[in-house]
C-alpha cells in the first residue's frame with residue numbers, strides 16, 4: 059500500500075468512527091474545536107465546526123491532502139503548467155485578477171502583459187459606453203446590454219450582475235442563454251434597438267445556442283436600424299477571427315486565451331457586460347477580492363487554508379460517509395444564482411469517472427449540488443434536509459449587512475440562517491417529543507460562510523474560494539478538473555436529430571428515440 063492508499067484507508071477508518079457518534083458531542087470532547095475549525099480568509103468568515111469530523115479526523119484529512127500532493131499541484135497551477143492534460147493547457151484564471159505588474163506564465167509564455175492590455179481595453183470600452191462617448195448608430199447612448207452566452211459564458215456574469223447591480227441601474231443588463239427562443243424574446247422585450255448593445259460571449263464561437271441567439275439579436279437590430287446597427291455588436295471570444303467573420307467590428311471583439319476555462323472565465327473579458335453595466339471600478343474590486351483569495355490559497359498552511367479545508371470537509375462527507383448530494387443555500391437574495399453557478403463549477407469540473415491518466419477513478423467524485431436562496435429553500439426542500447432518509451451536507455452562506463431594504467427583515471434573514479444550521483446539527487431529540495413525525499434526528503452537517511457585506515471584493519473572494527476548493531478536490535480524486543468531455547456526445551447527437559426533425563432522412567436510433575423523432579416530425 060503506498061502513502062496515498064494508506065491515507066485513503068485512514069480516511070475510511072476515521073469516517074466509520076464518525077458515523078457512530080454525533081457532531082454536537084464533539085464540542086464538549088474537543089475544547090479547541092471551534093478555534094481550529096473557524097477561520098478568516100480574504101474577508102470571509104468560515105465555520106467548519108458543524109462538520110462530522112473530529113480534530114483527529116482533520117489530521118487524517120490533512121495527511122490525505124499532503125499524500126495526494128495538493129501543495130505541489132497548487133504550485134503547478136500557479137506556475138501555469140499544463141494541468142489540463144487532455145486539452146494540453148494550463149488553467150491560469152488567477153493571472154486575470156492579479157494586480158498589474160504580476161508575472162504569470164502559461165506553459166512558460168509570459169501572459170501578464172497581455173492580461174493588462176486586455177483589462178485596459180475593457181476599462182476604456184466600459185468608460186466610453188458609460189460616458190456616452192461610445193454611442194449607438196443613431197447617436198443615442200446605450201441604455202441596455204443584452205448578454206448572449208451559455209454555461210461559463212453566462213452563469214458567472216449573471217451571478218455577478220444579480221449580486222452587485224444597483225437598484226435602478228443606468229444600464230439595464232439582460233441575459234439570454236437558452237436556445238429556447240422564449241428567453242431571448244423576453245430579454246429583448248421593451249428595449250429600444252437604438253439604445254441596445256448586444257454582447258455575444260463564446261470562448262469557441264461555435265456554440266449552437268449562442269450563435270442562434272446572436273443571429274436573432276442581430277436580425278432584431280437590423281430590422282429597426284439596418285446594417286448600421288452592426289456597430290451595436292460586441293463579442294468576447296478566444297476565437298476572435300470567428301467573431302469578426304460573424305460581423306462584429308474588429309475593434310469590438312475582445313479576446314481571451316485558451317488557458318481560461320469557460321467556468322473560470324468571469325475574470326476575463328467574459329465579464330465585459332458586467333464591467334460596462336457596473337462600472338470598471340466595481341469590476342476591478344471584484345477581481346481584487348478574488349486575488350486576495352488566491353494569495354490566501356497560495357500562502358496559507360494547509361490546516362488554515364480555506365479552500366483546502368472546504369474541500370477536505372466535502373471529501374470526508376462524499377467519500378468517507380458516502381454522501382452523494384450536497385446543497386448550497388445563500389441567505390441573500392442577491393446570491394440566489396450561486397447554486398446554479400456552483401452546479402457548473404463543481405459538476406462540470408469534477409463529475410469525472412476516469413483519472414487524469416485515463417484510469418477508472420477508485421473513488422466517488424463530485425456530489426450533485428443543488429440549492430436556492432434562503433429563506434425560500436426552507437419552504438421547499440428543507441423538509442428533506444431535516445427529516446429525509448439521506449444526509450445532505452449544506453453550505454450556508456450569509457451576509458451580515460444587507461445591501462438594501464429593512465434592517466429588521468435582514469435580522470430575520472440572519473436568524474434563519476443561524477437557526478437552520480443549529481437545527482440541522484442539534485435536531486430535536488425524541489425525548490422532547492413523543493411524536494416521531496415531529497422528531498428531528500439532527501447530526502446533519504453544514505459549513506457556514508459569513509460575509510460582512512456583499513461587496514465586489516467579497517463576492518470575488520467567495521467565487522475564488524469555491525474555484526480553489528474544486529481544484530483541491532480534483533487533486534484528491536486524481537482527476538482533471540479543467541476538461542469537460544462529457545458534454546460532447548449530446549451536442550453531436552442533437553445536430554444529427556435536428557437534421558431529421560428538419561426533414562432529413564431518418565437515422566439509426568433505439569426504438570424509443572426513433573418513436574420520439576417520428577412523433578415530432580409528424581407534428582411539423
Ligand code: F6P
Pocket residue numbers: 208209210211259260261262263264265268320321406542545
Ligand atoms: O457546456 C459545455 C461548454 O463547453 C462549457 O464548458 C462552456 O462554458 C459552455 O459550453 C459555453 O461554451 P462557449 O463559451 O465556447 O460558447
